[in-house]
Amino acid sequence: MDRIYPTRQWYKELVVYQIWPRSFCDGNADGIGDIKGVISKIDYIKQLGANAIWFSPLYKSPQKDYGYDISDYRDIAPEYGTLEEFKQLLALAHEKGLKIIMDLVVNHTSDQHQWFLESRKSKDNPYHDYYFWRAGKKGGKKPPNNWLSTFPGPAWQYDEHLNEYYLHLFAVEQPDLNMDNPRVREEVKNIMRFWLDMGVDGFREDVITFISKKEGLPNGFPLPAARGIEQYVNGPHIHEYLGEFRKEVLDRYTCMTVGEAPMMTPKVALRYIEEGENQQLNMMFHFQHMEADCLFISWIRRPFNLRKLKKVYDNWQTKLYGKAWNALYLENHDQPRIISRYGDECYRAESGKLLATMYLCQSGTPFIYQGQEIGMTNIRLPELDMYVDISTINTYKLFRKLHFKHETIMKIAKEASRDNARTPMQWSAGKNAGFTQADKAWFHINPNYTEVNVEAQLEDPDSLLNYYRKLLALRKENPVFVYGDFKMHYRRSKKLFVYERNFEGEKLLVICVFSDEPVRFRTTGGLKLAGAELLLSNYTVDNPGEDDFLTKPYETRVYLFR
Ligand code: GLC
Ligand code: CA
Numbered sequence: 001m002d003r004i005y006p007t008r009q010w011y012k013e014l015v016v017y018q019i020w021p022r023s024f025c026d027g028n029a030d031g032i033g034d035i036k037g038v039i040s041k042i043d044y045i046k047q048l049g050a051n052a053i054w055f056s057p058l059y060k061s062p063q064k065d066y067g068y069d070i071s072d073y074r075d076i077a078p079e080y081g082t083l084e085e086f087k088q089l090l091a092l093a094h095e096k097g098l099k100i101i102m103d104l105v106v107n108h109t110s111d112q113h114q115w116f117l118e119s120r121k122s123k124d125n126p127y128h129d130y131y132f133w134r135a136g137k138k139g140g141k142k143p144p145n146n147w148l149s150t151f152p153g154p155a156w157q158y159d160e161h162l163n164e165y166y167l168h169l170f171a172v173e174q175p176d177l178n179m180d181n182p183r184v185r186e187e188v189k190n191i192m193r194f195w196l197d198m199g200v201d202g203f204r205e206d207v208i209t210f211i212s213k214k215e216g217l218p219n220g221f222p223l224p225a226a227r228g229i230e231q232y233v234n235g236p237h238i239h240e241y242l243g244e245f246r247k248e249v250l251d252r253y254t255c256m257t258v259g260e261a262p263m264m265t266p267k268v269a270l271r272y273i274e275e276g277e278n279q280q281l282n283m284m285f286h287f288q289h290m291e292a293d294c295l296f297i298s299w300i301r302r303p304f305n306l307r308k309l310k311k312v313y314d315n316w317q318t319k320l321y322g323k324a325w326n327a328l329y330l331e332n333h334d335q336p337r338i339i340s341r342y343g344d345e346c347y348r349a350e351s352g353k354l355l356a357t358m359y360l361c362q363s364g365t366p367f368i369y370q371g372q373e374i375g376m377t378n379i380r381l382p383e384l385d386m387y388v389d390i391s392t393i394n395t396y397k398l399f400r401k402l403h404f405k406h407e408t409i410m411k412i413a414k415e416a417s418r419d420n421a422r423t424p425m426q427w428s429a430g431k432n433a434g435f436t437q438a439d440k441a442w443f444h445i446n447p448n449y450t451e452v453n454v455e456a457q458l459e460d461p462d463s464l465l466n467y468y469r470k471l472l473a474l475r476k477e478n479p480v481f482v483y484g485d486f487k488m489h490y491r492r493s494k495k496l497f498v499y500e501r502n503f504e505g506e507k508l509l510v511i512c513v514f515s516d517e518p519v520r521f522r523t524t525g526g527l528k529l530a531g532a533e534l535l536l537s538n539y540t541v542d543n544p545g546e547d548d549f550l551t552k553p554y555e556t557r558v559y560l561f562r
Contacts, residue, residue, distance in 0.1 A: 004322040005503065006363070006483050007275065011202070011256035011282055012325055013482060014099065015472055016367045017050035020333040021058055021080050022066060023424045023443065024370055026436035033424070033435070033442075035081035035089050042092055044454070048373060048465075049472025052099035054204050056333055058086065062112050064173040065151075065390055066333075066422070067103075068206060069110035073191045090199055099201035101256070106188045107207045108174040115187075116175050120159055120166075130184050131175050132167035132217070133159075146219045147228030151391040152398035155228065167217070169210060169232070171390050179211045179241055192249045202256035205281070209261045209272075212237040225398055233263055239271060242280035258283040258327050258365075263296075266319035273324040283327040283365060288312040293341050298416040299395055304342055306494055306514045317363055317486035317499075326364030330355060331372045336420040340378035343554070344516060348375050348452070350554040352464040353538040354512050357556040358497055360471050361510045363486055370425050373468045374457050379423050379446045380414035386444060392417040419443075428455040467538065474535055478560070480506040495519045500527075507561040508535075516553040523547045532559040 006012065019038060027036025035058070045053060057067030060075045067077070076086050093100050109116055118127035134144035136158070143156035143165050156165040157172050167176045177184050192203065212235030220228030242259075250257060259272065264286035272281050292309035294301050320326055330338040343351030352375040360366050381387055384396060384406075392413060399409045414420075424441045426449040427434030432441050433449035446452070457463035475481040484501030496519060497512040509527060513519055523529060530545035536558040543549075544557075 005485075006322055006325065008483070009282075009325075010254075012365055013476075014052045014256070014365050015050045015475070016052040016054050016101065016365065017045050017048065018054045018056065018332055018367055018369045020056045020066075020370060020422060023422055023435070025425060025427070026438065026441070029437040030079070031436050031438040031440055031442045032079050034079065035076070035085045039085075039089050039092060042089075042096055042098070046096050046098060047469070048368075049469055049476065050368065051097060052101055052201070053093065054101040054367065055103060057103045057105060062110055062173065064110070065171055068105050069108070069112075069171065069174045070105055071110040071112040072114075074194055087198065094199065100199075101202045101204055101258075102195050102200050103206060104192065104203040104208075105206040106177060106179075106191070107210045108168065108170060108176045111173045111175055120162060123162060123164070129181050130178055130187075132178055132213070133162065133164045134167070134217070135163070136165055145217050145228065146222070147217070147231070148223070148225055149394075150226040150229070152225040152394045167213075169207075171394075176213075177211070180213075180237065185241060185244060189245060189249050192245065196249070196253045196255055201254070202258075202282075204285075205257060205259045207262065208242070208259040208281070209234050209238060209264070211235070212241060224402065225395075229263075234268060239278070239280060242272065243278070246280050256283075257281045258285060260285045262287055264288070266316050270320070270324055273320075275324060279324075283325050285327050285329065285332075286316070288316070289330075290335055294416075298336055299399075299412055301412060301415060304514075306497060307492070309342070310488065310491070310497055313362065314486070314488050314491075321363065321485055326362070327367060328359050328362055328364040329367040329369070330359050331369035331421060332367070333369070333421050334418050335369075336415060336417070337377045338372065339375055340415070340420070342514075345377055347516060347554050348377065349462075349464050349467075350538055350552075353467045354514070354554045354556040356464070356468055356471055357510060357536070357538075357558060358512045360475065361481060361501065361508060361558060362499075363482070363484060363501065366475075368468070369421065371421075373465050374426065374452055374454055375464045376423070376426060376446065376452060377448065378415065378420040379444060381417070381419060381444060382410065382414070384410065384413075387413065387417060387419050388443065389418045389422065392419055426453040428453050467536075470536060474558075478506070478508075479503055480508050480560075484508060489524050496521065505562070509557075509559040509561070511555070511557045511559075513551040513553075513555045515551070518550040518552070521549055521551055527561075529559060532561045534558075535560050 022033045024033040025037030025041050027034050058080050059070045060072035060077050061067045115127045115130045119131050147155035149155045151170050158165050210232050214231040259281040261284050269284045289312045293304040339352050423446050424435035429450045433445050457465035480503040484503035487500050489498040490496040495515040501508040534544040538556050539552050
């Protein structure tokens with residue numbers, strides 16, 4: 001029987017560059033990244049080989065969670081620019097062949113959103129039922145249930161005026177929307193239409209699997225944080241609501257969606273993304289491959305385990321193949337820098353190239369987070385008051401409550417905090433890393449910018465940046481990178497991650513060595529490297545046809561068999 005290959009789709013051929021606007025590029029010298037700055041870097045993104053940009057929220061927001069607390073879904077935050085400027089950016093991006101993907105954050109709003117301000121005025125206000133307002137228990141003294149926020153702390157906030165509590169699965173300033181209210185779903189659809197009509201090409205949907213809460217909001221298992229999570233992850237009406245968004249809105253446009261989904265497995269993901277009548281989203285951001293050095297969250301640290309990582313990839317690559325589509329990422333604004341986690345800062349460029357190869361040669365749509373392409377690393381801020389991320393501060397408080405020592409928590413924060421990914425982009429070795437002309441950037445700049453920056457890497461043909469460019473160009477030229485299947489070699493190795501991809505008679509062999517010590521590599525399954533073309537490597541290879549060799553630190557090679 002013929003192999004069933006994936007269907008060809010435009011969104012499968014995207015390479016998405018993620019911008020976290022506050023730290024990307026400051027265009028008006030106030031120390032904060034903005035749209036003007038992005039416009040000045042469009043050509044940079046284009047030359048990297050990306051053909052789409054995903055913007056973390058640009059909307060009006062009190063910035064308690066840096067944009068993920070939205071107070072106006074139809075306007076741009078003044079510190080980032082204006083709606084007019086956004087439209088200019090959109091037109092320019094389209095002219096250059098770049099798609100624009102917006103962040104859709106509808107699990108919650110800001111507590112400064114007009115709907116919420118109305119909702120807390122009175123119990124019979126028409127917006128009251130836009131949120132989860134509930135009476136307390138025990139005569140109102142205790143919250144309605146035992147849930148805790150995912151940004152550690154209580155999930156309910158008492159409001160004296162109404163004598164009721166409201167639900168917030170994230171920060172106090174991020175009240176959850178009641179998606180069971182059909183009027184709220186209408187609002188969401190109208191927000192989508194607003195941006196799609198303007199011309200944007202899709203959405204990254206923030207914690208979208210949380211939007212349907214179990215009826216009656218029952219108590220959750222006694223976890224120290226995110227208690228109650230099993231009562232709202234993949235909740236009872238989730239497929240119905242997402243199906244409604246698809247049929248009534250998304251189907252009427254040429255657009256793509258990628259949903260963010262904590263605790264997702266391939267089996268459950270297929271219920272959302274399997275291609276066909278019931279598909280609700282095009283892709284899913286799961287988290288399983290981000291747990292190879294931790295337990296669930298980056299704050300519960302464990303040594304990096306390559307076998308765990310390989311198992312996750314094998315699972316997602318093979319279970320989705322021909323049925324649904326993977327989203328590939330190693331970094332984003334919520335994850336510490338990948339070289340600092342799965343790579344080796346002593347071999348920054350080598351291990352950065354290895355990691356790039358490892359994930360960009362898999363099947364799926366790749367996402368690259370700003371700075372990843374030049375190998376930015378964790379900043380490791382030493383003092384608590386240097387951190388600005390609300391989840392870092394709340395997690396600190398939780399760990400203190402659990403009797404961890406201050407020093408211990410700070411040691412963890414240096415590796416685990418989201419702030420590691422949010423330092424300003426390092427454009428040059430000049431003042432403020434070329435990020436801003438202001439005296440000071442809004443946030444700490446990693447002191448390694450004198451060495452690690454775009455300007456230096458553009459000039460150096462062997463830089464990580466140029467390696468990304470080569471890899472993305474190869475991906476574009478050879479459909480086997482995008483559409484090939486996935487077969488793992490060396491399944492049990494703790495140091496080698498080796499896989500092949502096959503598509504219409506072409507084969508890729510991808511060799512990744514997760515070790516700074518020499519490992520013996522031999523081809524398996526009768527493969528002869530002499531018959532293959534070495535497409536890419538991170539060292540000069542004297543004898544690429546040799547089937548048996550000792551590897552160099554973090555060596556990677558990609559071979560093509562025709
Ligand atoms: C998502 C975002 C994260 C945000 C959270 C709440 O996980 O990626 O940055 O804090 O949702 O909106
Ligand atoms: Ca600015």
